[in-house]
Amino acid sequence: MNYELIPLFVAIPLGSAFLVSLLGKRLKGFSDAFSNLATFSLFSLSLLSVPVIGRLRILVYKVGGWIAPIGICMVLDSLTIFMLITVNLIAFLITIYSISYMERYTAKWKFYTLFLLMLAGMNGVIVTGDMFNLFVFLEIASISSYSLVAFGVEHEELEASFKYMVMGSLASSFILLGIAILYSHTSSLNMADISRILVERGSGEILFFVSALFIMGFGLKAALVPFHAWLPDAHPSAPAPISAMLSGLLIKALGVYALARIFFNVFGMSAISSSILMVLGIASMVLGGLLALGQDDIKRLYAYSSISQIGYVFLGIGMGTNLGILAGLFHLFNHATFKSLLFLNSGSVEYATGTRDLRKMGGLSSRMPVTGYSSLVGSMSISGIPPLAGFWSKLLIILSAIEAKHFIFASIAVLISILTLAYYLRVQRLAFFGELKESMRGIREVPLPMRVSMISLSIICLFGGLLLIPAIGKNFLNLATEVLVNGNKYAQVVFGSMK
Amino acid sequence: MSGKLSDSNKPGMTLIVKTITRLTVGLIFLYGIYIVMHGHLSPGGGFAGGVIIALSFIHFMLAFGKDLALKKLSSGAASLFENFGALMFLTIAFLGLTGGYFFFNFISKGRPFNLFSAGIIPLCNVAICLKVGAGLFAVFVALILTEITTKRSDR
Amino acid sequence: MIELYILLLFMILAAIIAVEIRDLLSSVIAVGAVGLGLSVAFLILKAPDLAITQLVVEILCLIILIRATIRRDIPMPNRKEEVIGLIMAVLFVGGFLFFAYFALKNLPPFGHPIMKVSQNYFSEGLRKTGATNLVASVILDFRAYDTLGEATVLFTAVIGVLTVVRRIGRKKPGEDIKED
Amino acid sequence: MIYLMCLFLFCIGVYCILVKRNIIKIIVGIGIVEYAINLFFILVGYRLRGRAPILAQDQVIQNMVDPLPQALVLTAIVIGLAVTALIVAIAIRLYERYGTFDVTKIRRLRG
Numbered sequence: 001m002n003y004e005l006i007p008l009f010v011a012i013p014l015g016s017a018f019l020v021s022l023l024g025k026r027l028k029g030f031s032d033a034f035s036n037l038a039t040f041s042l043f044s045l046s047l048l049s050v051p052v053i054g055r056l057r058i059l060v061y062k063v064g065g066w067i068a069p070i071g072i073c074m075v076l077d078s079l080t081i082f083m084l085i086t087v088n089l090i091a092f093l094i095t096i097y098s099i100s101y102m103e104r105y106t107a108k109w110k111f112y113t114l115f116l117l118m119l120a121g122m123n124g125v126i127v128t129g130d131m132f133n134l135f136v137f138l139e140i141a142s143i144s145s146y147s148l149v150a151f152g153v154e155h156e157e158l159e160a161s162f163k164y165m166v167m168g169s170l171a172s173s174f175i176l177l178g179i180a181i182l183y184s185h186t187s188s189l190n191m192a193d194i195s196r197i198l199v200e201r202g203s204g205e206i207l208f209f210v211s212a213l214f215i216m217g218f219g220l221k222a223a224l225v226p227f228h229a230w231l232p233d234a235h236p237s238a239p240a241p242i243s244a245m246l247s248g249l250l251i252k253a254l255g256v257y258a259l260a261r262i263f264f265n266v267f268g269m270s271a272i273s274s275s276i277l278m279v280l281g282i283a284s285m286v287l288g289g290l291l292a293l294g295q296d297d298i299k300r301l302y303a304y305s306s307i308s309q310i311g312y313v314f315l316g317i318g319m320g321t322n323l324g325i326l327a328g329l330f331h332l333f334n335h336a337t338f339k340s341l342l343f344l345n346s347g348s349v350e351y352a353t354g355t356r357d358l359r360k361m362g363g364l365s366s367r368m369p370v371t372g373y374s375s376l377v378g379s380m381s382i383s384g385i386p387p388l389a390g391f392w393s394k395l396l397i398i399l400s401a402i403e404a405k406h407f408i409f410a411s412i413a414v415l416i417s418i419l420t421l422a423y424y425l426r427v428q429r430l431a432f433f434g435e436l437k438e439s440m441r442g443i444r445e446v447p448l449p450m451r452v453s454m455i456s457l458s459i460i461c462l463f464g465g466l467l468l469i470p471a472i473g474k475n476f477l478n479l480a481t482e483v484l485v486n487g488n489k490y491a492q493v494v495f496g497s498m499k
Numbered sequence: 500m501s502g503k504l505s506d507s508n509k510p511g512m513t514l515i516v517k518t519i520t521r522l523t524v525g526l527i528f529l530y531g532i533y534i535v536m537h538g539h540l541s542p543g544g545g546f547a548g549g550v551i552i553a554l555s556f557i558h559f560m561l562a563f564g565k566d567l568a569l570k571k572l573s574s575g576a577a578s579l580f581e582n583f584g585a586l587m588f589l590t591i592a593f594l595g596l597t598g599g600y601f602f603f604n605f606i607s608k609g610r611p612f613n614l615f616s617a618g619i620i621p622l623c624n625v626a627i628c629l630k631v632g633a634g635l636f637a638v639f640v641a642l643i644l645t646e647i648t649t650k651r652s653d654r
Numbered sequence: 655m656i657e658l659y660i661l662l663l664f665m666i667l668a669a670i671i672a673v674e675i676r677d678l679l680s681s682v683i684a685v686g687a688v689g690l691g692l693s694v695a696f697l698i699l700k701a702p703d704l705a706i707t708q709l710v711v712e713i714l715c716l717i718i719l720i721r722a723t724i725r726r727d728i729p730m731p732n733r734k735e736e737v738i739g740l741i742m743a744v745l746f747v748g749g750f751l752f753f754a755y756f757a758l759k760n761l762p763p764f765g766h767p768i769m770k771v772s773q774n775y776f777s778e779g780l781r782k783t784g785a786t787n788l789v790a791s792v793i794l795d796f797r798a799y800d801t802l803g804e805a806t807v808l809f810t811a812v813i814g815v816l817t818v819v820r821r822i823g824r825k826k827p828g829e830d831i832k833e834d
Numbered sequence: 835m836i837y838l839m840c841l842f843l844f845c846i847g848v849y850c851i852l853v854k855r856n857i858i859k860i861i862v863g864i865g866i867v868e869y870a871i872n873l874f875f876i877l878v879g880y881r882l883r884g885r886a887p888i889l890a891q892d893q894v895i896q897n898m899v900d901p902l903p904q905a906l907v908l909t910a911i912v913i914g915l916a917v918t919a920l921i922v923a924i925a926i927r928l929y930e931r932y933g934t935f936d937v938t939k940i941r942r943l944r945g
Contacts (some may be wrong), residue, residue, distance in 0.1 A: 655836075655882075658836065659836065659839075662836065662839045662840065662843070663839075665843060665869075666839065666842060666843055666846065669843055669846045669847070669866050670846060672850075672862050672866070673846060673849070673850040673854070673859070673862070673863065673866075678856070678858045678859075678935070681858065681859065681862055682858065682862065685862045685865050685866065688865075688866060688869055689865070689869060692869050692872065692873060695873060695876075696876060699876050699877065699880045699899070700880070700884055700885060700886040700887075700899045701876055701886065701899070701904045701907075702886050702888075703904060703908065704872075704876065704904055704907055704908060704911070707908060707911055708872075708911060711911055711912075711914075711915050714915065715865070715915065715918055718918070718919065718922050719858075719861070719918075719922060722858070722922050722925060722926055723858055739852060739853050740853055742852070743848070743849050743852040743853045744849075746848070746852070747845040747848065747849055750841075750845060750848075751838070751841065751842065751845060754838065754841050755838060758837045758838065758841075761837070761878075764835075764836050764837065764877065764880070765880060765881060765882035766881070766882070767878060767879055767880070767881060767900050769879075769881075769900050771902060772879075772900045772901060772902050775887075775901055775902065776898060786888060786889040786890075787887075787888050787889075788887040788888065788889070788898070788901040789887055789888075789901050789904045789905050789908070792901050792902060792904075792905040793905040793908060793909070797905060800905075800906075800909055801909065803909075804908075804909045804912050804913065807912065807913050807916050808912055808915070808916050810916070811915075811916030811917070811919050811920050812919075814920045814923075815919055815920055815923040818920070818923045818924055818927055819923055819926075819927065
């Protein structure tokens with residue numbers, strides 16, 4: 001009976017997007033209520049599937065009743081569930097936040113339509129088990145994000161969106177070319193089938209070339225360092241809920257998840273690709289951190305910090321060891337929560353004061369306690385202060401680097417962690433502490449829905465570390481790690497479950 | 500484009516263009532419908548047919564100016580049609596659940612080479628055609644309208 | 655297959671013209687020539703569905719692009735392009751083609767695809783779906799889920815265009831703007 | 835060999851995107867890249883002396899070309915059209931705001 005659940009992950013956001021665009025303009029308040037309902041049902045659906053997957057390990061859904069290499073299949077395994085929960089949880093909290101925040105923009109129903117389409121794209125990428133289908137849903141998510149970045153239609157937003165769009169289409173072209181070459185080589189599009197054929201044939205120049213294309217393509221989507229130039233423009237220009245969505249989820253679902261799934265489960269991880277991923281991760285970590293240090297625009301600083309933290313995730317996953325992958329995935333989850341929290345904070349500051357320049361702020365905590373203290377929690381978590389969630393994931397990444405005898409990488413990770421603490425303390429000092437500026441006397445705390453969403457996110461940041469205790473996080477983190485560690489066995493598992 | 504060539508109070512292009520457009524536009528429209536309906540038998544299909552139908556409206560608009568074209572199909576109606584097409588496609592997908600699977604081809608296949616055969620495929624073609632035709636027309640209208648407002652703000 | 659090579663040479667030539675010519679309108683028209691060449695190439699390669707689609711899409715793209723460039727047809731000033739960017743791009747293209755050569759050598763030769771999965775479409779396509787156009791049976795039955803995604807991409811783009819062309823994006827607190 | 839010519843077309847497009855400093859030229863480059871990939875997909879599925887994948891009423895057709903890449907390319911063409919429409923809309927708005935298509939003059943954001 002559980003099979004019917006899987007297509008709903010894509011069908012619910014798609015159907016609600018169509019309905020919102022049909023009725024949202026005519027009925028006041030419909031788009032708010034309906035979008036929140038949709039994201040809430042998605043979140044509860046993903047929670048519901050956790051025990052099912054804990055019992056069965058994998059579910060395969062044959063769309064249209066066609067068996068896998070002929071038709072398309074959707075695969076629900078523990079890694080998928082891990083990503084689905086992360087994405088839908090954050091998306092639900094962000095829709096709550098947007099109820100009030102998006103009052104400042106015109107055409108709210110267009111915002112919700114595009115938002116739901118982006119969510120549908122991400123869920124589609126995560127759930128699918130087919131290469132070309134992955135590309136199609138990746139394009140849905142990207143195209144809606146291009147137009148959401150330009151949502152404010154001011155100079156900067158249009159410019160950032162254009163830059164993002166050019167880079168994004170280039171990335172998509174690389175991915176599509178890779179898929180074409182892979183199709184010619186294996187004559188199949190199903191991931192499990194490709195994996196099986198590649199194991200039989202062994203690797204060669206083709207695999208090397210396709211890996212390079214995919215690293216370029218998905219690396220552009222994930223903003224790894226040589227390909228990061230679009231991110232610091234695009235993420236700050238979007239409205240705050242979208243910045244949170246882009247930085248917290250989009251680069252992970254389209255970049256990290258897709259890359260990890262393809263490299264571990266389809267190609268099989270080799271020493272070369274592992275070290276390439278780690279080196280790229282280290283480079284993003286260092287450069288992102290250094291560039292963040294000199295920023296005065298609060299959202300731009302957060303955007304550079306995203307590049308740096310994505311570097312940590314890649315370092316962990318690229319290690320390929322059990323502990324490394326666990327740490328990388330855990331950091332991915334943590335980064336999704338605290339980075340969206342921080343972007344929502346910056347949105348609240350902008351909502352109340354009308355500026356994003358750190359030098360014009362000061363002492364905001366006294367006037368906006370919820371924003372101030374949730375931002376403190378987020379900053380401490382991202383810079384790795386103990387008992388908060390971010391500390392545990394960073395600790396595990398560093399430990400796994402030591403375990404795998406990468407001492408230089410481990411020490412760089414420690415140094416960058418200190419750097420992170422430095423620039424986040426700077427934000428706290430300039431924006432939230434210190435004395436209140438004269439021009440800021442009249443500001444007030446933000447409306448209730450925005451507060452609710454920020455408070456829930458900071459609670460997750462506070463207690464996220466508990467997920468590491470096996471009794472709580474076993475079905476969540478450890479099983480997801482297992483999927484990646486198993487590598488090429490993915491094909492057998494998928495075909496075994498299809499019979 | 501060459502709006503300046505004609506009378507300034509008559510929008511659109513010259514008389515020659517208008518006469519020829521009047522003759523051809525219906526044919527293009529019919530051809531689009533033909534392509535859609537025979538999508539499962541011969542080359543073509545919902546997408547190509549939808550673009551052809553959109554092109555017939557765009558052709559009309561370029562020749563006669565935007566006011567007359569929008570009277571035939573207003574942009575609000577276009578986006579309504581588009582939504583309707585999208586929802587129809589999704590509904591077909593959901594009706595497949597009656598046969599057990601999302602997108603299951605649940606209608607009987609009929610005799611091959613007939614117009615009414617192949618189960619859901621012609622229906623899907625019609626849905627896609629509505630969506631594509633109306634959507635592309637809406638895009639075109641939106642782009643044209645921004646250009647007009649741009650020119651006004653320039654002066 | 656000689657006509658295919660000639661056509662490809664023509665397309666490459668037109669693409670170079672489109673990239674290098676100064677006048678924007680001519681550039682757009684040259685890229686239209688590439689697209690129409692592609693449509694003919696599809697016909698030679700026995701893909702009539704694609705030929706029709708490519709033809710109509712190309713016409714639509716040309717109309718949109720020409721509307722965008724006409725009357726704004728400012729010739730580009732004769733300025734030096736950034737030398738570093740040029741060198742980087744040339745290096746990238748060279749390296750790309752070099753690696754592509756080795757990778758493509760191992761692909762199945764032109765004209766002899768493996769067709770492992772597609773064999774099923776030939777044997778079961780007509781019986782299971784009832785459509786005589788196998789491409790239609792693939793896009794709307796075997797891989798209909800992809801087509802749902804494709805329709806959604808177009809829907810997204812339409813909403814995106816309508817979003818981008820709004821006159822006013824932000825409003826001040828308490829201000830009420832009539833939305834169109 | 836024919837694959838390489840096709841990839842050369844791809845490289846012309848990439849070169850155009852990376853080097854040119856004009857919005858319309860960049861859009862042209864994106865278009866060329868899309869054409870090249872679509873062509874590559876179809877070349878990969880072509881069979882020598884093949885027939886189009888459409889069944890006829892009274893004869894059995896042997897040796898058809900691969901229908902799967904054709905279906906995929908159909909999807910890719912639509913995606914290309916969607917991207918082009920959106921990017922042209924953004925380009926028109928940019929022109930409206932800045933009065934130019936030259937990227938070097940559109941520099942409010944720091945790198």
